[in-house]
Amino acid sequence: xxxxxxxxxxLFGLAGGLVIGLSAAILLLGNARILGASGIxxxxxxxxxxxxxxERLWFLGAxxxxxxxxxxxxxxxxxxxxxxxxLLALAGVLVGVGTRLANGCTSGHGVCGMSRFSTRSxxxxxxxxxxxxxxxxxxxxxxxxL
Amino acid sequence: MRNLLSAVxxxxxxxxxxxxxxxxxxxxxxxxxxxxxxxxxxxxxxxGAILPMLLAWRIAARRKVxxxxxxxxxxPQHVIDGRLxxxxxxxxxxxxxxxxxxxxxxxxxxxxxxxxxxxLLAMIGGMIVSSLAGKRRLAAA
Numbered sequence: 001x002x003x004x005x006x007x008x009x010x011l012f013g014l015a016g017g018l019v020i021g022l023s024a025a026i027l028l029l030g031n032a033r034i035l036g037a038s039g040i041x042x043x044x045x046x047x048x049x050x051x052x053x054x055e056r057l058w059f060l061g062a063x064x065x066x067x068x069x070x071x072x073x074x075x076x077x078x079x080x081x082x083x084x085x086x087l088l089a090l091a092g093v094l095v096g097v098g099t100r101l102a103n104g105c106t107s108g109h110g111v112c113g114m115s116r117f118s119t120r121s122x123x124x125x126x127x128x129x130x131x132x133x134x135x136x137x138x139x140x141x142x143x144x145x146l
Numbered sequence: 147m148r149n150l151l152s153a154v155x156x157x158x159x160x161x162x163x164x165x166x167x168x169x170x171x172x173x174x175x176x177x178x179x180x181x182x183x184x185x186x187x188x189x190x191x192x193x194g195a196i197l198p199m200l201l202a203w204r205i206a207a208r209r210k211v212x213x214x215x216x217x218x219x220x221x222p223q224h225v226i227d228g229r230l231x232x233x234x235x236x237x238x239x240x241x242x243x244x245x246x247x248x249x250x251x252x253x254x255x256x257x258x259x260x261x262x263x264x265x266l267l268a269m270i271g272g273m274i275v276s277s278l279a280g281k282r283r284l285a286a287a
Contacts, residue, residue: 009167013187016166017194023158024195025202030151032212034219035159037249038273045270046277055152060252062156067164068256077164079254080172080245081261087243088261089268092251094240096272099248100280101233103222106247107159109234110192115199116221123226124234131238136178139243146175146243 024112031055036108037063038099087145102128148214160253166191169254171245178242 024035033055040056043049071077082088099105102124104113109128113121139146167173167187176185206218241247244265251258251266258265 009173009185009187010190013166013190014194016162016164016168017191018198019158019162019165020191021162021195021198021202023155023162025198026151026158027155028199028202028212028218029205029209030155030213031148032214032216032218033152035155037159037247037252041248041252041270042273042277045273048277055148058149059152059156059159062153063160063249063252064255065160066157067160067169067253070161070164071257076257077167077170078172079258079262080170081258081265082171082244083261085261085264088265091240091244091246092265092268093272093275094236094243095246095248095251095265096240096269096274097276098233098236098238098240098272100273100276102230102237103233105237105249106192106241107249111195111199115196116203118221120222120226120230124230127231127234128238128241131235132178132242133180135239135242136175137181140175140179141181 020107021111021115024107027059028112034108034112036104036112038095038105039103039108042100082146084145098128151213159249162195163250163253166194169250169258173245174247174250175242175245178245 027033027035040059044053044056044060047053095105102109104121104124106128109118109121109124114125136146163169168191173185173187176183177188179185206212211217237247246262246265248269251262251269255262255266
């Protein structure tokens with residue numbers, strides 16, 4: 001099996017994944033912080049832990065700024081985001097409330113928590129994956145809204 | 147130093163999300179569409195991201211403190227409660243409906259158009275509601 005027979009999306013996925021893991025390792029070993037996108041954004045929005053607000057704003061600024069510069073140079077890929085704004089608003093509220101209740105999302109629980117074998121993170125990841133599969137099935141194949 | 151390391155980490159995180167294709171909601175929804183035209187890319191992203199972190203946690207266990215001299219975060223209590231499960235379920239539902247989770251929604255905000263902005267603002271609104279509800283619960287207790 002040669003490299004060229006592997007779909008390029010999978011290779012980009014793996015390469016991008018390694019960069020994501022590296023970014024989380026830098027935040028952990030550098031600042032002793034868990035890289036959780038919902039936690040970092042959520043605590044800035046809530047104003048909790050004001051001492052850490054500045055470094056979190058640096059993180060969020062770079063998270064938005066670095067890909068913004070990359071798409072200026074290489075062009076922006078489509079996000080293929082739905083045009084159904086009420087559906088997106090509902091989805092956004094569900095993600096906002098859910099990730100704060102669960103104390104984490106794909107990055108915090110999925111990457112950082114699972115890699116330290118946290119049972120809470122593994123449970124969370126199994127639940128959001130299972131519900132994600134079920135909701136996708138219902139929305140696309142039963143209700144036909146996606 | 148803390149701000150610099152945070153910025154380097156945030157920038158790499160954003161670039162990793164872009165390179166991996168996770169800012170494309172169709173790829174995320176393709177992964178969740180097990181019974182349709184299934185797209186396994188997300189498994190490569192998650193696997194790729196976990197590898198450096200497996201190593202990082204091993205290094206953390208040996209070093210005790212970070213570069214900035216702080217103690218590493220302790221393992222959370224192994225309590226799987228209703229709050230964790232309900233929150234994860236709500237998150238999974240929203241993730242499927244939009245194809246966005248918090249990281250990619252932030253990373254793609256400069257080119258995600260009105261749809262991306264709608265999702266992000268609603269997500270921030272949900273976080274505020276969750277925070278206010280939490281404060282009321284604490285006040286009532």
